[in-house]
Amino acid sequence: MQTNQRPFWFQEALARESNRSVQVLAQDIHVDVCIIGGGFTGLWTAIHLKQKQPSLNIAVIEKDLCGSGASGRNGGCMLTWSTKFLSLKKLYGEAEAIRLVKASEQAIEAIEVFCQKHQIDAQLRRHGTLYTASNPAQQGELAPVLNELHRHGINAWQPWAQDKVQAESGSALHREGHFSEAAASVQPGFLVRGLKRVAEDMGIAIYEQTPMTGIEKEQSPVCIATPRGTIRAGKVVLALNAWMPSLFPAFKNSVVLVSSDMMITKPIPEALAQIGLKDGKTVIDGRTFVHYYRATPDGRLMLGKGGNYFSFANRVAKVFEEPSRYQQILNTAFRRFFPSLPLEAIDATWTGASDRSVTGMPFFGCLAENSDIVYGLGYSGNGVAQSWMGGQILSSLILGEDNAWTRSGLVTGPLAFFPSEPFRWLGAMIIRNAIRRKEMAEDSHRQPFWLDRHLAKLAKSAGKADK
Template identity: 85%
Template sequence: MQSNQHSSFWFQEAIARESNATVQALEQDIHADVCIVGGGFTGLWTAIQLKQKQPSLNIAVIEKDLCGSGASGRNGGCMLTWSTKFLSLKKLYGEAEAKRLVKASEQAIDEIEAFCQEFQIDAQLRRHGTLYTASNAAQLGGLDSVLNELKRHSISSWQPWTKEKVQAESGSALHQEGHFSEAAASVQPGLLVRGLKRVAEETGVAIYERTPMTGIEKKQQPVCITTPKGRIRAGKVVLALNAWMPSLFPEFKNSVVLVSSDMMITKPIPEKLAKTGLKDGKTVIDGRTFVHYYRTTPEGRLMLGKGGNYFSFANRMSKVFDEPSRYQQILNAAFHRFFPSLPLELIDSTWTGASDRSATGMPFFGRLKENPDIVYGLGYSGNGVAQSWMGGQILASLVLGENNTWTRSGLVSGPLASFPPEPLRWFGALIIRNAIRRKEKAEDHHRRPRWLDCQLAKLASSAGKADKG
């Protein structure tokens, strides 16, 4: 099976293990109880959870390329919870729901691990936790307010580490402080999403790859979806397109902004990594606005990523998102700062992922106004590997018309905020991004940032840290 030559290292590795697999495209008209548009984490979790609840459902999934070739197979593989977003959750949905969502996001880690074990998905899932750090003096104490609130509500999984332990466990002397949580994991996202595809098919879900949606009659019942070689008439439709939603559904054009997360990975260097102190699969995330994040793989590679680089004008799915990173100079600089003993020649590959960042920093779900039989979910804002399991629960519950904690969640309110229209959004995003870069560069070099840069940076911080999952 051939994949896009510019896909991530993760996805290429996963596809290489499927040398005998075939691609089934839709070539005729069909009927389905449920049609899911999008074959990534959200779409596949929804299909599987629908089948688990009602095995008799006739479910069809269509994917324009290969399942997982989009953001699901291109992210950093950091399975993180929403605990550090508790204050934002509380502000948006209230204290009780915020506590429930933090616990649910932790449960998602357990559920995904159990699912992989039950269905023998070798996704290199490692329950080694996560370490949130301060990589310069300005970041010290950045988590204090949220950690105090989590502790006050008895839902904190975090523990402070000494500076010496942080530096030893993270493999880098750059870190000044850190807090560790066991409620996290790392995973090879390409292997996970391809594993979900296999399980979905084994449960009876029909999956059609290289079958893009070319049209949808939203006001018709059953809903009619057109593809290049066939139509699908479905009683219920799930739109699990995430970063592709704004370009296909104009009603969401101001609900998210598409921004890149850029990643690099080294060749296998287990001995060199052992000398730095990196000895397990924990994820390490620093405290800047557009974070650095890194982790190792079982074969001894080191992956490092940086969020918040390329902002797409009018949320167009630019070719940038399907190319090696344009920001390798930034990645190289970060790699050298964190690991000065490792030469840049060890870098094997770079790639780019598209993140659909909402104005609140949280995903949102709902029903289309034109037709309540069409449900949607998007806006994971860089935290979606574990949260997509929750998204599948929400969307499956909406499809079945259930009245439960998922359908009553504040997440099921559609977009709660919006970005300015173009061109203000794009110009504003670049101004704020560049201010953040100048501010954090000054902080890295122990200089006082300019006052204006600090004020502009505050405009981005309201939605929380981003682009690592």
């Protein structure tokens, strides 16, 4: 099994760049906009800005390589916000909830069109997604939200018979399923590195291996220090996601960093075809911290599990850069879903940090110290398509536009906060362990303990995450 520290997707993407060169900032520069963070959010923001105002002088700085964070190591599930409609309605009102569901569906199409136009071979496949129940307790969970989506004429989901669910998902474990065409899968490393290439072709300067070592937040222009050069910028975008709390203490209680752990097999196309995995649809079960899986074009099977490691004090710990320490959990899930596939087929595991907000939704805004500095984070495991929307929001804020994005309830900063340490970490452990006990009982068709059921509801209220 692969043991190097680069996650599989990202390593595969880098291997495809035979002529890769790294530009490091080595002088003082002055730009109109400096974007800190070279992942999906930062690159989409840069691209949207350049599309709107081609004359802008934009620089992106990235402490490692573009895509080396969450953007190059997630599960590649491009999902919409339709299953979060009830949460969206509660947080932002009915009209905005409807708009955001539609916008999240449009984002998938927009990303596909962008890749086609700019010849980004991201293995993007519009094969939909299948939400399932893998034990009796999960059956019927989608009914309330589907009823609301149907009432508003925005329901893209259709129920499938159990035999079709099992045949199309490749697993007899599933008891119920709903399918939506409004979803896709993608090789995230290929996508983020493709965005970098396109951004550079548009004239955006990208400096990799250029960490921010300091920022003078209250002055104008904003002064950003790096090891070998200083950047003076009229506007700044903080697209740091999991790294925000450690660099900007004001956000230390607005998110909690939690791992999503993934494994991928060697190419086994014949075995996958035999169990029914013949396309790129994503399959997601009804857990709080979900199982998710999909096949790749070359016949590999990727399976992931969210909600394992919770970081104390939101430190971006070494665990996020290593092969998964939750191999046994992944192995157990692999055996349960695919008993005919051998564990020896597993080729690699890796871990990613997800910045989970209290509401389960991302949030955007301007720093209190300086309205010329804008930020966005808290995607909560649903960011592959939503980062395109984040780029729309942040570019609109930078340009001072008055539009549906800047008027959105998403642009109000964090709506709630986690307790301070050590209470946050202790609480997270108590809830995580209660969820584990509850779901193990449900898998065994046993009644969970009353306390575990009620503790699990505290996480369930924010919606599913970590894909």
